[in-house]
Amino acid sequence: MLPDMSDTIVALATPSGEGGIAVIRLSGADSTSIASNVIENGVGETIENPRMMILKNLLDKNGGIIDNALVVYFKTPTTYTGEDVIEFHCHGGDFVSHKLIETLVSHGARRAEAGEFTMRAFLNGRIDLTQAEGILALITTGASPSHSRAVSLLRGGLKEKINSIRDKLLDIIAPFEAIIDHPEDDMDDEQSTVNPDILALIKKEIDDLAAGFVETSKLETGMKIAIVGRPNVGKSSLMNCLLMKRRVLVHDTPGTTRDVITEELMLGEGRFRIYDTAGLRDDAADIEREGIELTKEAIDEANAVIVVLDSSEPLSKEDAEILRNVSHKPLVICLNKSDKKSKLSVDEQPELFKSKSIIRVSALKGDGVDNLIDELKKLYSENVGEVESAIPLLKRHHGHLLKASDALEDAIEAIEILLAPDAIALDLRIALEEMLFITGESFDDILLNEIFSNFCVGK
Numbered sequence: 001m002l003p004d005m006s007d008t009i010v011a012l013a014t015p016s017g018e019g020g021i022a023v024i025r026l027s028g029a030d031s032t033s034i035a036s037n038v039i040e041n042g043v044g045e046t047i048e049n050p051r052m053m054i055l056k057n058l059l060d061k062n063g064g065i066i067d068n069a070l071v072v073y074f075k076t077p078t079t080y081t082g083e084d085v086i087e088f089h090c091h092g093g094d095f096v097s098h099k100l101i102e103t104l105v106s107h108g109a110r111r112a113e114a115g116e117f118t119m120r121a122f123l124n125g126r127i128d129l130t131q132a133e134g135i136l137a138l139i140t141t142g143a144s145p146s147h148s149r150a151v152s153l154l155r156g157g158l159k160e161k162i163n164s165i166r167d168k169l170l171d172i173i174a175p176f177e178a179i180i181d182h183p184e185d186d187m188d189d190e191q192s193t194v195n196p197d198i199l200a201l202i203k204k205e206i207d208d209l210a211a212g213f214v215e216t217s218k219l220e221t222g223m224k225i226a227i228v229g230r231p232n233v234g235k236s237s238l239m240n241c242l243l244m245k246r247r248v249l250v251h252d253t254p255g256t257t258r259d260v261i262t263e264e265l266m267l268g269e270g271r272f273r274i275y276d277t278a279g280l281r282d283d284a285a286d287i288e289r290e291g292i293e294l295t296k297e298a299i300d301e302a303n304a305v306i307v308v309l310d311s312s313e314p315l316s317k318e319d320a321e322i323l324r325n326v327s328h329k330p331l332v333i334c335l336n337k338s339d340k341k342s343k344l345s346v347d348e349q350p351e352l353f354k355s356k357s358i359i360r361v362s363a364l365k366g367d368g369v370d371n372l373i374d375e376l377k378k379l380y381s382e383n384v385g386e387v388e389s390a391i392p393l394l395k396r397h398h399g400h401l402l403k404a405s406d407a408l409e410d411a412i413e414a415i416e417i418l419l420a421p422d423a424i425a426l427d428l429r430i431a432l433e434e435m436l437f438i439t440g441e442s443f444d445d446i447l448l449n450e451i452f453s454n455f456c457v458g459k
């Protein structure tokens with residue numbers, strides 16, 4: 001069940017604890033009358049000057065001063081919640097804010113539930129659901145890509161796109177259903193069905209949008225970089241160098257690393273997940289072979305690969321095979337052990353190295369690692385560029401898009417096998433409904449509670 005919208009609600013909008021200021025937000029139809037009980041000399045001057053901060057004494061029930069604070073009035077409907085809102089900008093610290101909230105509650109306000117201010121903004125039509133989700137994403141963001149995604153949602157990027165698809169579906173559905181509803185009207189064959197090519201175009205639009213989700217989510221968890229190469233070339237040493245700590249075991253016995261070991265790494269604004277892997281070789285024993293299988297999975301999942309070669313040895317058949325196997329991925333080739341005499345020439349098999357980034361490093365001494373870091377940052381910004389061109393999505397949106405796409409697929413099939421118009425209309429309705437769920441034009445209490453319970457109290 002949703003909380004009662006007719007209540008006037010109050011909450012601390014800033015984090016609790018000691019701080020410069022504490023903002024207490026009051027929202028609802030009775031905001032001004034409730035506030036008039038705590039503002040010395042009443043609420044008049046505050047209401048007459050909307051959006052202006054006015055310094056006032058705030059009083060408890062016995063007329064004692066709680067604080068000398070700035071009070072500001074936002075007049076309905078152009079406020080965060082769409083309702084009358086009053087904010088009290090008090091001195092920081094829990095005692096003052098708790099006392100003021102207690103006093104406002106004693107005058108008739110109710111303590112707000114998590115996310116209730118934003119839920120009201122949604123229910124009052126100030127924002128749609130994707131924008132509400134953008135607000136939550138903005139509050140919880142910890143990295144640059146998720147920040148830009150949150151801002152885009154907040155600004156209504158996804159809302160506009162979904163509404164445009166909704167309108168296209170409505171343009172098809174409305175006349176089609178009118179014909180179904182009034183079969184007595186004469187209709188020719190053309191009218192009694194829907195052009196599947198138009199549906200295919202809408203489906204493509206939905207599929208393209210859904211594909212953007214994979215792009216954005218891959219940067220949410222960090223760009224995945226797998227370090228691969230044959231045994232003993234210095235993969236684990238390089239991993240430790242990047243992490244600037246001794247995270248993985250390094251040893252001169254080939255086959256030291258048997259499992260895939262992963263660590264998070266921030267380079268500038270970029271978030272990475274680095275995977276150290278078992279060395280790849282053909283004649284591996286049982287356990288090592290299992291490790292090699294895991295390495296292959298890590299390569300599949302990686303957004304980019306670092307291939308490590310031991311430059312103190314000539315290029316081996318295994319090195320060449322590894323280079324060939326990962327050539328479809330964004331690639332950085334590290335010629336490691338540059339502190340030793342080089343016996344590896346990239347000119348021997350130039351096709352393996354052509355147009356690849358090649359960096360000489362010594363994981364033992366740390367030489368050249370800065371160049372590798374620069375290269376990783378470059379890969380990251382290329383990836384982010386790709387993502388920024390896509391309209392950002394959350395998992396919830398993605399799920400609805402997939403269902404809509406399936407429904408359109410069914411509709412196209414229904415047209416092709418000449419099913420009754422009712423059956424086609426049903427599939428089209430499902431696709432439309434999925435669009436409405438994304439923006440919240442259709443919703444149920446469960447969905448709202450699920451979304452808004454993730455907010456903090458006071459937002």
Ligand SMILES: Nc1nc2c(ncn2[C@@H]2O[C@H](COP(=O)(O)OP(=O)(O)OP(=O)(O)O)[C@@H](O)[C@H]2O)c(=O)[nH]1
Nearest residue numbers: 232233234235236237251255256257279337363364
């Ligand atoms: N001289 C020199 N030795 C290095 C360098 N990098 C690694 N080594 C040595 O090479 C050996 C293997 O290093 P690791 O980092 O364990 O190599 P790996 O590729 O992880 O090996 P596996 O886990 O067995 O596949 C160790 O003895 C390292 O000290 C380097 O830049 N120069």
Ligand SMILES: [Mg+2]
Nearest residue numbers: 235236256257
């Ligand atoms: Mg290793």
